[in-house]
Amino acid sequence: MSKTERSSRAESTQLPIHQHGEKLVGAVKGSQFLVVTGETGSGKTTQLPQFLYRAGLCRDGKIGVTQPRRVAAITVAQRVCQEMGVRLGVEVGYQVRFDDCTSKDTLIKYVTDGCMLREILADPNLTQYSVVILDEVHERSLNTDVLLGLLKKTSGGSRGRTVPLKVVVMSATLQTDKLSAFLGHCPVFTIPGRTYPVKELFCGRIGPKEMDSSVYVKEVVKVALDVHTNEASGDILVFLTGQNEIEKACDLLFEKAESIDYRYDVHDRTVEGLLVLPLYGSMPTDQQKQIFQPAPEGVRKCVVATNIAATSLTIDGIKYIVDSGFVKQLNHNSRVGLDILEVVPISKSEAQQRAGRAGRTSAGKCFRIYSKEFWENCMPEYTTPEIQRTSLTSVVLTLKCLGVHDVIRFPYLDRPEERFLLTALKQLYQYDAIDRKGNVTRLGKLMVEFPLPPGLTRALLQSAALGCEELMLPVAAMLSVENIFIRPGHPEKQKEAEIIHKELAASAGSSNDFLILLCIFEKCKASENPSSWCKDHWIHWRAVKSAFSVETQLREILFHLKRQKEFPQETFEGSSSELLRHCLCIGYFTNVARRSMGKAFCTMDGHGSTVHVHPSSSLFGQEAQLDWIIFHDVLVTSRVYVRTVCPIRYDWVKDLLPKLHEIDVYELSSVAREEVTDEEMAQWVKKTTDQHRPGEDVSRKLEKRNDDSSITEARARYLQRKQNRLRGKDS
DNA sequence: GAGCACTGC
Missing domain, CATH: 3.40.50.300 (P-loop containing nucleotide triphosphate hydrolases)
Structure with a gap:
């Protein structure tokens, strides 16, 4: 030994x-x-x-x-x-x-x-x-x-x-x-634990009405400086919400301490002896590693991090926590069919988790920049579990493939809202993964094998049926890794990156964001030195490298499935760009939009939301020439933006669109009817008829329902933050 | 005209 x-x-x-x-x-x-x-x-x-x-x-x-x-x-x-x-x-x-x-x-x-x-x-x-x-x-x-x-x-x-x-x-x-x-x-x-006590203090300035990031960035900086000047030795870990706020906080801490609002009374302070280190997921790995190195003698380390430091990374020697009380969280809104990334207060249990990060090697202290009132009135006891705030399409397909037909009455520790499950069932039906009775189809059994969102899997299987998987495998891989385009912080470098990205887009031939991803994948793979090719083109090598692994995995899965006897085969006449776009339509026809007024598009999924092409898209600025488009994802900020966009022909989706409106979703849950009491049955019938009036006109379903309160609220909050920032700059 | 938290197969 x-x-x-x-x-x-x-x-x-x-x-x-x-x-x-x-x-x-x-x-x-x-x-x-x-x-x-x-x-x-x-x-x-x-x-x-x-x-x-x-x-x-x-x-x-x-x-x-x-x-x-x-x-x-x-x-x-x-x-x-x-x-x-x-x-x-x-x-x-x-x-x-x-x-x-x-x-x-x-x-x-x-x-x-x-x-x-x-x-x-x-x-x-x-x-x-x-x-x-x-x-x-x-x-x-x-x-x-x-x-x-x-x-x-x-x-x-x-x-x-x-x-x-x-x-x-x-x-x-x-x-x-x-x-x-x-x-x-x-x-x-x-089992008794072996952690040390952490003293939890409410420092109070953030109250129930303060949701503006510029306020909590200043506040965590002020508290971190307080800790640095008043507390005994030991490193500090600050929890913030995202890259921008972290960089801003680090700037303030590192060189601009005196520019903080006078109220905080820090004019006479220095940040001497404080080593400030940002930490977030999209940061280069070698920079991330710095946080694990102990600070030099007499210097205190202060790590300003996202939630990545709450569970994924453990830093030794942390004695003090500064908790902003907020987190950036992706919430699915099934009423409008959109995912919204928003800043929300953390839960009390998450706050305790953050505090616990100070007590791993010795006793510690946790400074909360919000008041007891905020704790009591704004923070929920527990974080809503992921299963209750995420799209369930993949989960439902997995359950169905495991023989769980009644996905509504599956034993969930916390039950997702029924309409989340119904939305998932409807989507699976639209992809032909389940049939009208809610049973998994042959296609559905193929789909469950892929580690991809079902729509993308559906597009990939279509390409395989047409024998053009060489086009779709890289696209699917590139869409399932983190963003590949680097956005430098410096304005000049940002311009430089933008020019190179535009050149790459032009070299792909036609305006189609999916095709650009394919082009980048192939160019990088064919280059002599892929990592330096990425560096030269302002592309994240880490992301492309993982796309290479994903592509290999997808290729292997497809190879095994194709050897099965009944793998579907179809034909399609057209150029390779048309072939690719046709396959994408099969998987993304739930994400179809048609141009309505000016640069605005109207989604065809039944919500009839107004969306705009995101400025990062190669189709941005060309909206007037477009009619029908499909998109990969949606971003809600100052507007509802669609990203990764591609123009299509109406012909390719016209037979698919009616499918978006024809189905009685309750049938798809395939409830074992004999297990159901009469009373339950009556409730279902009532709900079904309430929600899905048989005579209802399709055009009525397509009408605008974009006034959903959560989106308008999210937007209002965003604009408010923006305003405040502008105001801050002026004064 | 631009605002991407974090996981995972």
Whole structure:
């Protein structure tokens, strides 16, 4: 045994969990479901699987542990290997997308929740496993929530299994009663934590009426400077909402401390001895790494970060938190069929999570820049789980493929609103993934294999049916990675980047944003040095590189599916640009818009929203020559913008458009009618007729319903912020 | 004429 192995073993036996090992194993053995709770630092993620392994629970199969994040799955597996003195990938391994480090002999396997969902699709009874442990359940990630419902359901009847699957659910101490109740009032096992106390202080200036970012940026800067001048040594972590605010805050902290509003009385302060570091996801990785280096002697580190620092990255030595109380969150609005990225107050539980980041190595303090009143009146207890605020099209297709036909009455820990589910069902019907009765079609079974949004998958399958997948594979890959275009902060460099991007667009031939993505993919791939090609063209190499991996994966999946006997085949006459656009229409006909007045377009999905082409599109400025378009996504800011746009012919969608309005969505949920009481049935009939009046004219459905309050409010808030910023500049 | 938080398959 090596020195590091010995020391990591010695270290791990100090963990509080070791006093409870026997009892914990007994609890797992004694019950099919178990909730295990304990704060970070209790060692539950690394130790519980080892206890179960030593107690012989691997005799009938593997122990699987799910994680919401890739890095966590990998690093925890590495750690456990070290402690057990075994080789990674043999007895202990991990599996994440693009990286399978397991073998046939692997008995403890750490996986991302998304990978586990894929495993269930291939083997619904998880016959390889004896125990599945869901970790970080309190984070309520979409996939973990789905797994929770599936494992509750499937382990009831365990066909194909000799012994029932054991399910352990691990969560922070919040809401464990709810989890236990959900799993048939199963036992709850509590492990004491090993974190240090964090003193939480309300510094008060932000009240219920302050939603303007310029206010909270100034406020966090002021508080961070207070901490720096008044508190004992120890690093600071500031939570803000996005890149712009972070850069602004860093500027203020770094060089312009005296320009802060006089009220804050900081004229005589310096920011000497303070190392200010921004941190957000789209930052280059080498710059991100800087935050892990300790500050020089006598210097205090101050990291200004997005929510990335709440769970994904852990920085040692943080003693002080400055919490803005806000987060940027993507919310799906099913009434208007749009996703809106907006700044909202965090929940109380999220605020506690942020505070906890100060108590990992010693006692800490958390400074909240909002008042107790704000805490009580503006912040919800818990963050709305992802499953209740996201598009459910993929989830519903997955459930349907697993034989869950009645997706409305699936056991959700928190039930999504019914209309979210109905919207998803309707979309799947429109893609031909399910039929009129809500049963999965042959096409739907092909679609579920792809790690893409269903509309994009549908376009890809159409291209494969026409034999032109070489055009669509790169497009699908480029659309499913982060934004590839670099936007420099400096105005001059921004112009430079813009010119080069315009040149790239022109070289693609016609005005079509999808085609430009294909062109960039191919040019970069064909170049001698792809990473420097990206640098020269102001393109994110990290994004394109991951598009290369995605493309390979999609290609492999398609290759396997095409070998099946009944892969569809069709024909289409036209140029390659027409071929590509026709395929896109099949997947994106729900995102069709027609030009109405001037530069405005009207969507044809039944909401009849007015949209504009985003200035970053190659079609911007050419609106007058356009009639029909399809778009990949929508952005709501000062206007409702569509991005990644392509002109189409009405002919290509005219037969598809009626499909947007013809269906009785309730039929698609395929409720097992015999299980339904008469009373429930009557309610459905009433709702159905209320919502979907049979005689209603299609044109009426197409009329403008763009006055939805949440969009107007979001827009008003945006304009307000903009105004305030302008005013700030003037004075 | 431009405002992209964070995950994951």
